[in-house]
Amino acid sequence: MEKIPILDIIQYIKTSLYIIIQMKLKEEIEKYNKNKSKNIFDEIIAKDYETLLRKEEAEIRQHICVEHQFKLHSEYLEQKIMEFEEDNIMLSKKLVSKLYHEIII
Numbered sequence: 001m002e003k004i005p006i007l008d009i010i011q012y013i014k015t016s017l018y019i020i021i022q023m024k025l026k027e028e029i030e031k032y033n034k035n036k037s038k039n040i041f042d043e044i045i046a047k048d049y050e051t052l053l054r055k056e057e058a059e060i061r062q063h064i065c066v067e068h069q070f071k072l073h074s075e076y077l078e079q080k081i082m083e084f085e086e087d088n089i090m091l092s093k094k095l096v097s098k099l100y101h102e103i104i105i
Helices: 006-104
Strands: none
8 A cells, every 4th residue: 555656545535435426326316216206196196186085075065965956846745745635635625515515405
């Protein structure tokens, strides 16, 4: 080592450090790219998930709307049934009354 000039030793150290720095830089760049691609992938998944949630929410709202319409329609039909039953009772009374009058007369 004593025979090697100082400038050569410095050059070897410089080259070695340069190689080490390049290797570290390459590792950091790969790590960054991996994280970046993972983050992009996570963002895509999050957007897809959000889209699916919105779609499900819209379907649930549509289902609730249909249930309300069904409820309103069933209440309308119940009211009609009650009206028909009242009409039926009234007509039955009229019929009985008419038959009673015919039998008596």
